[in-house]
Amino acid sequence: MTNQAQTERKLVLPDGARLVASGLGFTEGPALLPSGEVGVVSINRGIVYAVDLTAENATRTIAETGGGPNCLAVGIQGKIWVTQNGGTAMPSKSEISAAPSIQQIVDGTVTTVHEGDVSSPSDCIIDNAGRIWFTDPCGHSDDGGDGRGALRILDPSTNTVTTALDRLRFPNGLCFGTDPAQIYVAETLRGVVRRYHVDGARCEWDGWEVAVPGGTPDGIALDSQGWLWVAGGSGDNVVALDSDGRVVRELNFGTGVLVTSVCFAGADLATLVVTVAKGGSVVAMPAVHPGLPLLPARSDVIVGGRQ
Numbered sequence: 001m002t003n004q005a006q007t008e009r010k011l012v013l014p015d016g017a018r019l020v021a022s023g024l025g026f027t028e029g030p031a032l033l034p035s036g037e038v039g040v041v042s043i044n045r046g047i048v049y050a051v052d053l054t055a056e057n058a059t060r061t062i063a064e065t066g067g068g069p070n071c072l073a074v075g076i077q078g079k080i081w082v083t084q085n086g087g088t089a090m091p092s093k094s095e096i097s098a099a100p101s102i103q104q105i106v107d108g109t110v111t112t113v114h115e116g117d118v119s120s121p122s123d124c125i126i127d128n129a130g131r132i133w134f135t136d137p138c139g140h141s142d143d144g145g146d147g148r149g150a151l152r153i154l155d156p157s158t159n160t161v162t163t164a165l166d167r168l169r170f171p172n173g174l175c176f177g178t179d180p181a182q183i184y185v186a187e188t189l190r191g192v193v194r195r196y197h198v199d200g201a202r203c204e205w206d207g208w209e210v211a212v213p214g215g216t217p218d219g220i221a222l223d224s225q226g227w228l229w230v231a232g233g234s235g236d237n238v239v240a241l242d243s244d245g246r247v248v249r250e251l252n253f254g255t256g257v258l259v260t261s262v263c264f265a266g267a268d269l270a271t272l273v274v275t276v277a278k279g280g281s282v283v284a285m286p287a288v289h290p291g292l293p294l295l296p297a298r299s300d301v302i303v304g305g306r307q
Contacts, residue, residue, distance in 0.1 A: 011278050012254035017285035021051045021059050024280035026090065029071030029123065029219065030263040030273050032294075034078040038265045038273050040282055041069035041082070046094025048072065048082065048105065051282050053266055053273070063105045066096025071123040071219070071261070076130050076296060080105040083121035083134050084112075102132060102154050114154055117161055123173050123219060123261075128180060128296045131155050133164070135171035135185065151185055153201055162201045173220035173231065173261065176295055182206070184228060186217035193217055193230060193241070210245040213237070219261025219275070223289040229272065231259045238262060238274055240288070249288060254278075264291020 013019065025042035033039045037050040039062060046066045052058035068085040075081055086100035101115030102124075124134040131153050138148035151165040151174070165171070169189035176183055177195065183203060186193045195208035214235015221229050226243040236257050240249035253259050257278035265273050266284075269291035274283045 009256035009278060010254045011257045011276060011281060012252070013283060014251045014253065014285065017251075017274075017283050019056070019281060020053050020284045021049075021057055021282040022279045023057075024049055024059065024282070025093075026260075026277050027275040027280050027282060028260045028277075029069070029083070030261055030265075030275050030282070031072040031074050031080075032263060032265040032269075033074060033080070036266075038263065038282065039072045039074075039080065040275055041065075041072060042280065043068045043070060043085070044090050044093055046087075046092045046096060046098070048080070053271060053284050063108050063110050064094060064096055065098060065103055065105075065110050066092065066094045067098025067100075068092050069103070070121060071134075073124045073126050073132065074294075075126045075132075081113075081124060081126065081132050082110075083124045085120045085122065088120040102134065113156065114159055114161060118152065119148075119150075122171065125174055125176060125294070126296055127176070129155075130157075130296060133174060133183070135168075135174055137168075137170040137172070137188075149187075151183075151203065164198075164201055164203045165196070172218050175220050175222050175228075177222065178226050178292060180295055184220055184222070186212075186220055186230065188216050188218060188233065191215040191217065193220065193228065208245060210241050212241075213239055213247060213250065218259070219263075221262045221264055222292045223264065223287065224269075224292050225289040226292075227289060229262045231261045231274065233260065234258060238272075253283070257281075269293065 025045040048062040070083045082103040122135040147167040149168040149171045173186040196203040214232035216233030218231040218233040228241045238251040272287040
């Protein structure tokens, strides 16, 4: 590799940011755990890690899922849900094979809950009814403009999957709005984030759409003031959009590093956590506003390891 190429692929931390973990492979899909740690997936290793934000490189392995774990969501009673792309995103170093599916981790044990009628599950969130909403792109390459991706809902009580939206161009990050009847969905291949009104298992676009600087929006998270924080993917940035869709902050992380996702963690959700593929990195910094607690049961969410 030339010196120029090395310079072009360098992680640069924004002011106030610190590197809390590195060397974890292709990091993605962070989520606050009941312990106060942040769970992250390593897509190319087939491993889920827990990262302690209070110390540098203090990590532990939660479980080896095999395949390509893509994102985490913490549900009722602390169960960890995993969107499993089955190695469709990139080759997996894990010796454990896994089909595209939805998995669950309880006390370190991995169980495949649903597979067979999903393509390549990407990001996931959980609603107040305990249903898992997940984006399901059709593979991990350009779809030729056909829009073959979908937003789907798994109801664990019946083990059935419903399609809430289809004809999406690589649906990726998603989060509920300040009103749980709103859901934001990033479409990576269109370079936009859209907001939809949720009615049961139906979603209808409400007219809110924002083109994200950098053009490849990935993971997203909402803060307590209604700002939407968007990992810019190949834009090597994180962008904050206000409720009107205006860019109000932009954080740059260098060049060629691939910023994959964001979440809020720490005491009072006052820390913004960013996963970066380059160097298998997890970065933490003070949040501009505290994060918006996630569903289910926002009033009961565990923050920083305490109620």
